[in-house]
Amino acid sequence: MELTRFLTFLAAVLPLAYGAPSPVANSLHPEILAAMKRDLGLNAKQATARVAREVAAAGVIEQLRSSTGDAFAGAWVAEDGTTINVAVTNQALAADVTNAGATPVIVANSLSKLEEAKKALDNQDISQAKTLATSSTDSGIAAYYVDVAANKLVLEALPGSTAHAEALAAQVGLVASEFEVKTVETMPTTFASVRGGDAYLINRAARCSVGFGVTTGFVSAGHCGTVGSTATTSSGASLGTFSGSVFPGNADMSYIRTVSGTTFTGTINGYGSGDLPVSGSTASAVGSSICRSGSTSGVHCGTVRALSATVNYAEGRVTGLTQTSVCAEPGDSGGSYYTGAQAQGVTSGGSGDCTVGGTTFFQPVNEILSTYGLTLVRS
Missing domain, CATH: 3.30.300.50 (GMP Synthetase; Chain A, domain 3)
Structure with a gap:
């Protein structure tokens, strides 16, 4: 089976300006548009416009995070994706927030x-100490x-x-x-499983999903395998070996260095709807739309709920994860999260499933890239 069927990436390139999407933004892949319609109730025009605004919102938020200093209290995109809310503890900074194109919210806690x-x-x-009660x-x-x-x-x-x-x-x-x-x-659980499927296998047994291709391999979740574990296709072809892995602790991330001759094209299996490209890894704000692709449940969408969450799995505590409303199921672990054309992270775990819905957490991809000195493959 070709390696491209295991790489999980993003949708088409979007404009950087905050506002109406350019014609390029309208090239969001049909699979992603269908998932956003199903999970967020958005038609194609609404979905492309929202993603374009959210990508640009990240730049506005970073600008205000720097300019407001210790008074910065966080930021989030409104549920409909049209407003950037920036919280500050100093009323005097409200005008600066407004001038930057955001809505100021005055709060008590930085x-x-x-x-x-x-x-x-x-x-x-x-x-917690256990008692009879x-x-x-x-x-x-x-x-x-x-x-x-x-x-x-x-x-x-x-x-x-x-x-x-x-x-x-x-x-x-x-x-x-x-x-x-x-x-x-x-309690949350990780989404690894021992079932076969269209994914990669760890030590020819447990199954996970590839996250994003890098120039020397691919990244995935840390709970999928430890350093030295092998990665193969479901048919047994060698993909490589886990060169780095963190779980539990301050991350749930892994880097699989692939065997010589492996080529990464910057595309993924679109689950019957063609390949999906990726163009960068700008992190999305709280409230932004976000989609996930995995080998068990395919493509699903939701919103970002919280950044830098700490999650307590049976295996131990993991810090620095992002919480979302996107569903996932066993075998989706390691698969990619993305907003529009921007890579966000790899699936860690959560609760629920894609029948009843659920809460999931992902490991931000930029931390994986910086930790292991990796370069994301882009289309």
Whole structure:
């Protein structure tokens, strides 16, 4: 089976200017347009316009992050994709935000304050002592992250751990108005499986999805394999060996160095709708539309919910993941997330499935590239 069937990339090139899409933007691949229509209720014109605006929004947000300094409290794109909201703690900076093309939101907590509290949690043992009143099946802290729109640190906990989550927030110096505990029914899991399919196999057994091609191989999720593990096609042809892998800990990422003679074209299997190109890796803001492609469930879309989330898998805690509303299923692990033509990351894990919907997390691709000194293959 050709390697191009395993590479997961993005849709067509979009304009950089914030505003109406150029004719180039209208070349979003039909498979992606269909997924955005199904999952976000957008027609082709709305989808291409939204993606164009979101790509440009990233530049506006970075500009304001720098100019507002310690007063910066986060940013997000409105649900309809038409407005960039930038939160600041200083009313005097509202005009600067407006002049940059964004909508100012005045809040109490800076992003740095909430992120410092989250980092303090990352350095703590957050396991909960078991009691007769708290069984192992209904207790656990699933994830925690900064919700920039709410201007709070959010802790997701099973029903038996809500009080424990509140205590943890207090331990890192947060008062009631600075955090929120959300109850979830299940703990997140990774999406690897041992079933065969149109993907790559690790040690000829477990199955994952290729994320993005780099000039010397491809990247995927760290939980898919450890350093030295082999990667093959489902038919047994050698792809290469895991040269780097992190999981759990501060990432869920891996780099597979491929065998000599392997060629990466910058395209992927479009699941019956042709190949999809990639043009860059500009990170999307909270609220942006985002799509995911994986070997089990194909292409699905949703929105970015939170950045730099910490997730607690059975194997251990992982920091620095991005939370989304996109569904995924076993075998999708390692597959690509993208906004328009911009690579975002590789599938880590989550909960739910593509029948009932779910919450998923991905490892940002730019961290993988910088960690291993890799160059993304572009069309």
